[in-house]
Amino acid sequence: MKERNAWKMNGYVGILGLLLWALIGFILMSYGLVVLGVAIIIIAALLVSSITIVQPNEAKVILFFGSYVGTISQSGMWLTIPLAIHKKVSLRVRNFDSSKLKVNDVEGSPIEIATVVVFRVVDTAKAMFDVDQYEQFVKIQSETALRHVASKYAYDVFGDTGYSLRGNSEEVGMELSRELQERLAVAGVEVVEARLTHLAYSTEIASAMLQRQQADAIVAARQRIVEGAVGMVQLAIAQLQRDGIIELDEERKAAMINNLLVAIVSDRSANPVINTSSLY
Structure with missing residues (x-):
């Protein structure tokens, strides 16, 4: 089916013509032409049924006797x-808000997902005759497509690096x-x-996935801290050697590096130990 324009004419002109037509019928009846007047x-x-109002x-x-x-x-x-x-068909823009669906993502993890679909009818013939109850058709197809994309x-x-439902919601929505x-269509x-x-993750794995996210965040933070600590130690050793403040052999340099890294990377404040004397 494909939409096409139906024959129509101005309704106000049509009503005026019907009134004149009916008036002619009454006039003919008054002149004794009863059969012709009644027929008119x-x-x-009957032509009054052809009047329709479109909002x-x-x-x-x-539809004319079953034919579009x-x-x-x-x-x-x-x-x-x-x-x-x-038959009336709305052309307004409408929303369909799906219920929360429980599906498995590509890794097999159960998740809860929902969508809102904004749509409108652009071909009334297809909407009325190619599917049964197009609004229900939109609902079922929307949930099916959401499951497939998820x-x-x-x-x-x-x-x-890669696409994910949480990190690429714009791209997922476009697809x-x-x-x-x-x-x-x-x-x-x-x-x-x-x-x-x-x-969201399903309730049965939400706590486990939260721990996973926290662990990944801790690992990423520690990685940044270690990278920064190594840079700080390199600058400290280079400045000491450049200014000639102290001469360090390889063993003492390794010990200083170890102490500096422990002090910087540790999540607790460092407790300094001051050596005030020596036995020898």
Whole structure:
């Protein structure tokens, strides 16, 4: 099915014509032409069924004895084919907020995820006749696409570069929109936007994953501390040797480096030991 325009004319002009048509019928009856007058009045009454009102951002699908004859999408009052069924279809932008789905990411970890899909109908014929209840079709396809996209990415990337559901929500939303558009094109629906509204580990692994994140954060912080400590020790040894303050052999240099690294890297404050005398 493909949407096409239905025949229509201005409704106000149509009503005026029907009133004149009915008036002619009454005049003919008054002149003794009863049969002709009644026939004209009956025809005028039947033509009243062709009047339809279309609201802004709305469309009327016209069915004539089971056949699709076209769609009226311009707002106003119109005169169209008589004895036809007028089915209303909203063209407004609408939201679909999915429920929280429990799926497995690419690593097999169970996660909870939800999305909001912004969509609108752009082809009323497909929406009405190619699928059964297009709103329900949008709901089911949105959840199916969300499950498929979520299974292609990890919840988070630890230490490696790459896409993840938590770190690349924009890219994930764009891919979800593209997949949804492919699925919903058959229903004459355009996907305006799709965004993740909820993302979390499932309750059974949430505590374990929190410990993993904390451990990774501690390791990353220690790595930065060690890198900074090595640089500070290098500067300290180089300055001592450059200024000639003390001459260090390899053994004492190694001992000083060890002491400086321990003092800088340790998460506790250093306790200095002062050597005031020597036995020899």
